[in-house]
Amino acid sequence: MSSAFFSALRSRDVSKATELGQMSGNWPALAMGAITQLDQIWQDDTLPIGEIAETYWTLRRTLDELTTTSAEFPGNALSIGRAIIYIPDAEQHTFGPQMLVDKVMRMGWDAQLYYGFGSESLMKRLSTESVDVVGISVGTDSRLDGLADLILDVKQYSMNADIKTLIGGNAISGASDQYGFLGADWVATSTQDALQFFERDWSKQKLREGRFNG
Structure with a gap:
């Protein structure tokens, strides 16, 4: 799933990347994996800087979707706090x-x-x-x-x-x-x-x- 997630980011497909993140059940791991790949690409200079920046921006927008700021708390009575x-x-x-x-x-x-x-x-x-x-x-x-x-x-x-x-x-x-x-x-x-x-x-x-x- 990590490769599909990274491909969605490269394609600037926020909806697909968000869907994959939700399906994975562990989107932070996917995000960290994508950052590691981008860092390596940066060091190897295998992609234009503009494309790397666009991929980072797509990741940022995807994270905003995965962690949506709602107006109110869900109010889970069983939570620690x-x-x-x-x-x-x-x-x-x-x-x-x-x-x-x-x-x-x-x-x-x-x-x-x-x-x-x-x-x-x-x-x-x-x-x-x-x-x-x-x-x-x-x-x-x-x-x-x-x-x-x-x-x-x-x-x-x-x-x-x-x-x-x-x-x-x-x-x-x-x-x-x-x-x-x-x-x-x-x-x-x-x-x-x-x-x-x-x-x-x-x-x-x-x-x-x-x-x-x-």
Whole structure:
């Protein structure tokens, strides 16, 4: 299926690539395989740069289809918790956060990617819906400005007084304790750090607080 998926991307057929991704049951693996192939093609210089760029763009559009941002949560009562992975509206990256959302959902979370909206929209949502975790993805160092205020707003506007905040992304690297001034509950300097929070540390934290019986 990976070859068919890559062929659909090369043909700029978003519908076919989306269909194959849904059928596979593991579209992140297909996407990563396609990126590996494109990287190799880039290094070998076997395709024009324009065609490589078009294939990447088709992959981006396919991922948008596979991880659609809906207006409301599905509300799965059996989920571990509800999480929003938020990309500030000034950011352009979506691939990494989309992959994270998919992996977190596979763990049993009711998770959703939220992007293309300003912080006012996020605060309005948090004030009307109970959310357990807000993860904020930061792509560049310049986006760290104002992040502490955004995290503070999340805690102030959330109808859930126990909401937890997580920050990650390409701009977050090195020792996690250097970002303490931002006020986040968890700092992920890698994808694995973020997955560890959702997979293990969340449950440990709930046990310590006496609010988790799962």
